[in-house]
Amino acid sequence: MSLTGTLAAHHLxxxxxxxxxxxxxxxxxxxxxxxxxxxxxxxxxxxxxxxEWQDGRPDPIDRWSRRTIGRIACDLGAKALFPFGGPxxxxxxxxxxxxxxxxDSPVRLLVSADQGLMVSFRGALALKDRIPLPAPATxxxxxxxxxxxxxxxADALTGAGYDVPACHSFLDTAxxxxxLSAGCEVRRACPLSQAYARLPEQSAYHMRRFHGVD
Numbered sequence: 707m708s709l710t711g712t713l714a715a716h717h718l719x720x721x722x723x724x725x726x727x728x729x730x731x732x733x734x735x736x737x738x739x740x741x742x743x744x745x746x747x748x749x750x751x752x753x754x755x756x757x758e759w760q761d762g763r764p765d766p767i768d769r770w771s772r773r774t775i776g777r778i779a780c781d782l783g784a785k786a787l788f789p790f791g792g793p794x795x796x797x798x799x800x801x802x803x804x805x806x807x808x809x810d811s812p813v814r815l816l817v818s819a820d821q822g823l824m825v826s827f828r829g830a831l832a833l834k835d836r837i838p839l840p841a842p843a844t845x846x847x848x849x850x851x852x853x854x855x856x857x858x859x860a861d862a863l864t865g866a867g868y869d870v871p872a873c874h875s876f877l878d879t880a881x882x883x884x885x886l887s888a889g890c891e892v893r894r895a896c897p898l899s900q901a902y903a904r905l906p907e908q909s910a911y912h913m914r915r916f917h918g919v920d
Contacts (some may be wrong), residue, residue: 709782716774717752718828719745721818722805723839730804731797733763733785737836739836742775743827746903753875757770775829785832798827802823806842813854813863822898823890824909846898857895859885877917886913895908 713719723740726732732739741781744750753759758766758773768790777788789798802808802868808825811817818825855865860876862869871900876882893899 712778712781713742714745716778717745718742719751720840721820721825721827722802722807724801724804725839726804726835727862729757730801732801735834736785736832738833738839739801739839739879740831740833741798741805741808742829742831743821743825744904744908746821750905751910757877770831775831779831779839782831783834787830787832789827789829794851796830798830799897801830805840807840809845809847809855810893811847812852812865813858814865814867815854815863815893817845817847817896817898819846819896821902821904822846822896822900823893824896824899824902824904826912853895853897854892857892861890863890863892874917877913884917886910886917889913 710720719742721741721743724730724740726736730739731802732816745786753770755768756766756770758770763769768788771788772791775788776786778784787796789796790869790875792817799816802825803810808816811823813823815823817823857887858864859881860872862872862876888894888916889904890913893909
């Protein structure tokens with residue numbers, strides 16, 4: 707089975723990649739680095755049906771990612787890398803900007819050609835072989851009306867940056883409950899996010915984790 711097919715079986719996809727140089731902080735011998743993230747539709751029903759979600763232990767999605775991406779890496783003779791579990795922390799943000807398919811958005815969050823402001827990473831594969839990469843894309847924000855800049859009801863996430871305390875304070879109010887139950891309004895305002903089939907239940911889970919509520 708091809709790598710694309712293997713990833714698809716786990717509702718994962720290559721979101722971008724690059725051929726590293728000495729300044730990219732990749733493992734020695736890496737010829738290609740591929741960033742992996744959820745593939746929709748279907749990621750959330752798939753991952754919530756896995757043993758890690760059912761066993762009641764903490765961090766089920768991270769544990770599933772380690773098991774699944776770790777096995778894929780082992781089969782490829784590659785190394786699996788993750789955006790969690792540090793220190794040391796791997797520079798996923800800098801790696802994303804190297805792909806030609808993911809950029810800084812007007813609100814400083816990463817934005818993807820395929821997933822908009824819903825882009826997220828479950829891991830990366832550091833390959834010993836130099837393989838062809840997804841073609842670079844055009845930064846979508848350059849031709850967008852940028853609704854993200856005015857979408858935050860708390861004015862916590864704007865072009866000036868992210869006021870995290872203001873965000874948390876807003877989420878504690880009745881007006882903040884839609885962000886907790888359906889996901890960040892700024893992320894949802896992006897036209898590419900709206901075209902991406904991420905379920906509100908997934909966004910709600912991550913918002914609750916971010917805000918520290920069960």
